[in-house]
Amino acid sequence: MVPATVPETREESKVKRQPPYNVILENDDHHSMEFVVEVLKKVFSYPMEKCVQLMMQAHETGRSVVWTGAKEVAELKHEQIVTCHEKRNGTDLGPLGCFIEPAPG
Numbered sequence: 001m002v003p004a005t006v007p008e009t010r011e012e013s014k015v016k017r018q019p020p021y022n023v024i025l026e027n028d029d030h031h032s033m034e035f036v037v038e039v040l041k042k043v044f045s046y047p048m049e050k051c052v053q054l055m056m057q058a059h060e061t062g063r064s065v066v067w068t069g070a071k072e073v074a075e076l077k078h079e080q081i082v083t084c085h086e087k088r089n090g091t092d093l094g095p096l097g098c099f100i101e102p103a104p105g
Contacts, residue, residue: 019102021074023067025081026097027058035086039096040066043080074100 025036033055040051044067058064067077082095 018071019105020068021071021100022065022103023074023077023081024099024101025054025058025064025066026099027060027062028097030093031086031096032088033059035084036096039081039084042084043077068103071100 025040036055036058037048037051040046040054041048044051046054054064054066067074078098078100081098085095086093
């Protein structure tokens, strides 16, 4: 007599992915354009042309999506941006305006 084999049942588990997050740079009238470009270059290692383009978009429209990806990385990039302070004539101008939000879609 051959023992009956019971087919193995597998439960498929689906990994629920978190939605991507945008890192948003806000325009402000306090920081120099050169400083903003240098921060973007330092934090994201973007080419100079892309940094200027993102800075100009924030300047002209009030905001610019400078990065999109996983929430944890977006939080890290946000923190890196806001820890950069421009100092002019001995005065600390504070951090750039920056926040994260869920990416649409």
